[in-house]
Amino acid sequence: MRRFNELRGEEVVYAVARQDRTFLPDAEHCPLCPTRPGHPPTEIPFSSYEIVVFDNLFATFEAPQGAAEVVVYTDDHEGSFSTLAAERAEALMWVWRQRYEELAARADIDYVLIFENRGVEVGTTLHHPHGQIYGFPFLPPVVALELAADGRLGGCATCALLARELADAERVVYENECVVAYVPFAARWPFETHVVLREHRASLVECSAGELKALASALQRLTRGFDRVFARPFPYVMVVHQAPTDGRGDGHLHVEFYPPLRSAEKLKYLAGCEQGAGTFIMDVMPEASATILRDVITNGP
């Protein structure tokens, strides 16, 4: 169920059943672990698996008005996206692509949001390595802002910003043959990082196999770097940005990370100015964050 907030000009989604969703269970009660002989079934009825996607029991959106899916990266309860084997991370890119393609074909879905909340600091409720996919029955405001930026800059805003970051070079933290990662010029989070395809690809569907492999590699290099910044698991929100699926706009595939840590123990909060005025105040310059990140990525595994 959703209501339109007139003052903000945006939709608010009410999914009250989620109030009772599974909350930080221990490994013995993890619903994303394999179902093991002699134990009660989990959400996944296999004794082992590689990657599984299923409809979220505590759905934010449901057919015929959207979708909410859980993407489980591994049957190993421990670890994270960064610790997956390289071929598993590459396979995950294909899974994302398949889900985007299938959900995009549905008439009730205008936008496919692929994301991961890592860490209790950003609200994860299950520790097992996983992400989520929402099929939005409307165009969410962040995507509308990206389309507006395209209009304002007279073309693909992400292409223009990528060119600027490559020219500046100061905030670039990692590059490979297909992908560039940088802390954006006007980052809103201490270690906000954008991982961008060099070529204009509207979505994962347009990527070559080589680009998917390069994207997986870049994402893993970055997230491994994150964990080295403060020598601790680094919480983040990871969001895949792609073209809307309602046919109303283009897009440029990129992955944005919003990490809330500004030091090993200090969190960036969305407080009065951010929530009341919509203006982010930053304690760290993007160039300083980029220097740190580039160092840990360059010198890390």
Next chain:
Amino acid sequence: MRDAKDTSDARRRVEANVAIPPLVPAFSPDPSDPPLTPAEGPFEQFGPLLLERLLKDDGRALIRFSRAVPADATLGDGAER
């Protein structure tokens, strides 16, 4: 003063989050639930992956993605391990 306060608040927040005791999960399926049924044929190919589609007893869809046929896959006509 500001740093001290922020550090304290941040630490409390992090510790509070970490220290939350695990609860019995809300998801607790009945072991006597009927088995899952294949939604369609045993496998589809997508890029380098095999897809195995199932429907849970409550109607929710589940897809297993694998690089090779899993040893315990639900096989249908024509499928090979």
